[in-house]
Amino acid sequence: MTRDVDWTLLAWADLTALHWRTAGNVCRAIYDFAHDGAGTLKRLRDEDRAGATHVLLVPPFIVYVSLDQKEDILRIWRVLRYVR
16 A cells, blocks of 8 residues: 655645654654555545645644545645644
């Protein structure tokens, strides 16, 4: 179940704003999910969250993603810190 990962400009900006070690951990979690499905993926209830249909939980971050089943692409929309 290997998927290509496509980063939007907003997601890339979110990632580069993080400390390099934190960004590395988030990237590793995203690529692990893309390659072997390891991680927690939840469907979004909101109808339009910048094109994202799911969230990938990478504590303390939430990664807004969408899955393109036809082309087997995991598109990353945003990487945001989870705040309660």
